[in-house]
Amino acid sequence: MFRPGAPIDEIERDVEAMIIELVHELGRQADADPYRVGAEERAYIKAFSDARANSSHNQAGLLSTAIGRPNLAEALIYLNRRLDREDLDPREPAGIIGVIVRLAMDGLWVSDILDNTRFSPEERRRITDILTGLTYLTDKRLEQVVEEAKADIDIRK
Template sequence: MFRPGAPIEEIEQDVEAMIIELVHELGRLAEADPDPIGAQDRAYIKAFSDAGTNSETDQGALLATAVARPNLAESLIYLNRRLDRDNLDPKQPSCVLGVIIRLAMDGLWVSDILDATRFEARERTRITGLLTALSRVSDGQLGTMLKAIEANGAGTKG
């Protein structure tokens, strides 16, 4: 990923270029999805599903550099903020699941970086499969789930 002994400016350019490419890849994956509803969420799942095998880049170095210099991740930050605004539209209640999906995938990605053996392939498939299914939940289905949760008393007591 980075040339040994590379100056910080070169490393920053490499990181910024990788993040910009990631944003473009998210767009390509979403456009290729035949179902536009939840396509960006499914693209995020695909792009972040396995830090160890999903990319040729050194994911740990990418994360460390982006955290230390968030300005390098502006394109991804902008994309997430735009998606968050769209997903938090009160007229479309199920879209909030997009925020939850992206947060879960961010967590899985970081978990992979910290401990690549945490989940077996079967477990990872189960996790990403559930998140993919959530990307297809309609407002009506979410309403039914929330009513069931409320009826069971779950989530109402702190």
């Protein structure tokens, strides 16, 4: 990705191009998903589930450059804000799961960059399988789960 001694403007172009390609890839994966509800979140899970698997990208370099120059990550920021607006729409109660899933995946991605031995492959698969399962929840099922959880909490009091 970054060649040693590359000028900052070249690095910035590389980072911006990577992020734009990532956003396009997320869109392609979501469009290919046969089940529309949660498709964008499942694409996000796949893209960010394991920084080690994305060895063609310098993940730490990407993160540090994007943090230092957020304008380079504009495409991803715009995508997340659009998805957040859709997912936080009160007419779509289960949409909130999309926000939760993306935040969890962002956290897993950063965790991988900081300590790629924190989770074993089996643990990572368990985490991403649960997050993926959440993307299939309907509004009705989410309401049931929330009511069941409230009932469980009331029983414990």
